[in-house]
Amino acid sequence: MKAVHDRVGETGSQDGILEALADPARLRAMTFSELVGASEHIRSFLVDRVCRSGGHLGPNLGVVELTIALHRVFDSPRDRILFDTGHQAYVHKLLTGRWQAFDHLRQAGGLSGYPSQAESVHDVIENSHASTALSYAHGLARAYALQASLDRAVAVVVGDGAMTGGMCWEALNNIGATDQPVVIVLNDNGRSYAPTNGAFARHLAALRGTGVDGNSVPCEPGYQKRSLFEAMGITYLGPVDGHDVRAVEEALRHARRLRRPTLVHCVTVKGNGYAPAVADDKDCLHAVGVVDPATGMPTAAGKNTWTDVFSQEITAIGAERSDIVCLTASMLHPVGLAPFARAFPDRVLDVGIAEQHAVTSAAGLALGGLHPVVAVYATFLNRAFDQVLMDVALHRLPVTFVLDRAGVTGPDGASHHGMWDLSALSAVPGLRVAAPRDAIRLKELLREAVNVTGGPTAVRFPKAAAGSELAALQRRGHTDILAGTGRGDVLLVGIGPMAAQCLEAAQTLEAEGISTTVADPRWVIPADPALLELIGRHHVVITVEDGNRIGGAGSMLTQAATDAGITTPVHNLGLPRRFLPHAARDELLNRHGFRPDALAYAAHQALAGVGPYHHQPDQPAAHRLWQP
Template sequence: MTELSEASADEQPTGLQGTRLTTIAGPHDVRAVPTGQLAALAQDIRTFLIEKVCASGGHLGPNLGVVELTIALHRVFDSPRDAILFDTGHQAYVHKILTGRAADFDRLRQAGGLSGYPSRAESMHDWCENSHASTSLSYADGLAKANELRGRQGRSVVAVIGDGAMTGGMAWEALNNIGAGRRPVVIVLNDNGRSYAPTTGALAHHLHTLKHPGDHTHIADGRTASDLFTRLGFTYLGPVDGHDTGALQNVLDQARALRRPVLVHALTVKGWGFGPAEGDEADCLHAVGTVDAVTGKPAPTAGPPAASWTSVFGQALLELADAREDLVAVTASMLRPTGLYPMAVKYPERVFDVGIAEQHAVTSAAGLAMGGFHPIVALYSTFLTRAVDQVLMDVALHRLPVTFVLDRAGITGPDGPSHHGMWDTSLLGMVPGLRIAVPRDGGQLRSLLREATDHEAGPTAVRFPKGTAGPGLQTVRRAGSVDILSESGIRDVLLVSYGPLASMCLQAAAQLTEQGIGVSVADPRWATPAAPELLELAARHRLVVTVEDNSRTGGLGSTLAQHLADNAIATPIRTLGLPRAFLPHGPREQLLADAGLSARQIVHAVLRARAGKSHVRITPSDGSPR
């Protein structure tokens, strides 16, 4: 990344000219800003964030809420000598600006550009880049122990964690360890009362009492012992106004000087300084696409917007809930993003938001199933990976009827490696008795969700990607549970399409047919277990090629290959999918193409396989090797 200090005034990108940001090349410059200019610096940062994030998309509300807090952190602590960790990383944009990366915001979340989360490849000031919540305190505990073992004197470790992320189980495991030690760990609790939605549970109630003191709470300097954090071994400082840089700096100076575990309770407002975001009860401005920098509203589109996968699911679930009183829903602080909000409005007593606690969500759903209900656990695919043990041992071992609905499966795009949902079928495919459905369009999502909730013999999962559900694809015929989307009298190649890549497979089939190759396209609908009819289709073709938006390693294609081998079916099989790698951020279509998943590349893979060449080298249309 290019530091601002390397650019002349004439070369400064739009948004920097005429602001104090042109003088900020790193934390040393932040510490040099006169106290009287800090409010103006904060305003410059807010103006810059609104302009850049509204233009490119990204996390707006969380970053507007931590401007003063981040300035104070970099004035008190010496990054990177003092490690500053952000949990979750979507509130680190201000940190990026203050560590010399403002010039790179024109390419925020674009392929090859600035990551929307901390990135160790970008800067020495970014210690960790995993944007899954509730992890920063454990990182901090380990770093403090490492400093002690190495004899690194005078260093601090700081973890900035939201009250929403503090509801996660890992955070409490770390508190248990940090509070029992004497190491200099400063936890900054950024309390804005919400994550995607208002924070739930007993912790939210406790924080409310700390913000509104009564006869049996704390006093400002933390000398009483009635707050939970003091009882866990921390010095509690606060609450402090999270939008008062001077007050924050004073309390952080105290925390640093104590050289022991300290919790600083900072009160902030998500979206502070931008009216549409401050009053955003629906949290539409938590993460945005391209929006108007004045109103915060998306640009108008021609005609009605296409239905998203999430909205199709939400409506389908509500219809099922209308018909079945035994359907309940569970989510982990993602009521609106996963589509549960319509059901929560109509049946609030049957929808449970457990906070950022995926493990608890899954096992709580197991308890609901034991009690005679059919739970829907709605999560992003990437976050279910945090609860695989619970899926395996708490749900599947007991053969409980729990349906997991996994939004944002496969390539998600600009959020990058921590948010791609590309491992769920590899992990869930190992779970005995669990059935996985992969709908190709909105109509199939409705059908498969109904089939999943009708299944009472064990767990099920339904996965779908981010974005528009797209038009329905017609079938030629149904073979058992398998949809035949295209069929040739010449049984050369069977393309097995898992889910929303079906249209891509149909395009490839049409191109291969023009070359005289007989191609059939099958959509299994239920990816596991492999249907007998799918095995029969494979046995009648000369080559099988599977296409999936999941890791090839342990994915649906490899599962089908194992089924073919187990049934002594000798038809060669080639699996196309995502590589065994952490994929960068970028447009979904581009990342799929980079992995060999486009109609043209499927055609090329088939031709190579028919020629007996197992290693497919993809050459883009511009002639450059990929």
């Protein structure tokens, strides 16, 4: 490291080293021996900062040398460097001058955990949904060719997990048929969240001469080590040690000189250089919260989450019913299916990062007489909407979708907020959607969902602690009444966990002499006829959901009331029609008007006949956020 310090004219200060690495001229002037020390420094920096704030640690520790080589060969931002997925771009951020912002990584107003166009001209696409970057690269290269910008290169780093998604192969099919100079850097660490499986994983293992477990394996008799990429018209270079800057750089320079579609196969180790990550066979500390950097373990005991509750209940249901089979898109542990997989290994399908295939495969399982449960982040179900609509719902198949991370998710930002599911699923004929308000209702509604035989169901819940039980006073139809008499001035309809805020708001309103009922529909799509009766017994109704205000469960309830000839005004409160930034979940909910006092204020405005979106310039800021 001393040589690096001397070169930047510093005494070894952290900022001095990072400043040198972020200067393209200085970075390219470093010797390979100096770059070894620089790589060690970057790893130490990442472990320190990410353990403080949480973030994607393992993936970034694995691409340190690879990213350094990229920035020595390609001149960003004139040359375009893309990442798929974007959670492996932390080193790229360091090499483009953003090291100081890591003190506020994934915090409100701070550095995004993914590439961000607002942060830097070096960030081209804001992607965290996998398997997309090759299509971007194909389009960029074509655009530069049409504009005669022949000196501009396009390089894309694609994780081997992302290569399990269908869009990658659609893009490769087109890239291989052109002479466009796209340089594909395949970051092959044998994992996405967990070890990558499937035929493509076996192919990569054969190319690197190892099994998927890393052990050396002999080739089958007559096997020729020709890559699938070459068969598609893409030049293949490798495999290359992805932790050897010199080897990676030489391969990249060769690829660039070829001026045609070329793939550089880099073999890396997820979490490389950090013993706790390498030893973690579950996910190599893929994404961490605040952890002890010495051990990689959480610094505080975690609370029972919604995912934990689902995990326990689906395993219990699996023990009772042999027809239950679960599917995941490369997220066995994050969605809570690992215990089910240990108990029933033959009844879990991890299809890779391929949500479309997961849904239609589930349709096939249902056609075969089983009841599939597709567990996926709510944001990633967006990718399979056509399959939900045409492959499952059109055939009225009993498939249950479990939507983890629904609503506001927090520090992962715009692409990970699960705020579109209710708007999208409300358009699907025959699909029923449940939103539990507490852990007991999650267990209850999950069992009801898997008992449905005439069509698809979905159960949604947030990324958060499950919270306390919210007992019902009575049930009418599918709807639970949590407070009030079922008639009066205001009806607050809380969607899922929003019921807790509605109960607090009701206490405030009751103290002010405003009779208030709080109802939880439980099954929020379609509208419960019993809930429509409740609407007719109140002066105003306010629905509250942590999803898009437009087209969500509240909108469906409003339409159902109108169709039934009910004249009671129904006001829908929810998230605005915009992409929300990264911040803590509670912080974002409060910022967008989900505090109990803001709900009470909205009720006052509705009763006054001005609607909860009206505001005066002197209103408190929290109330102004009710604007659409």
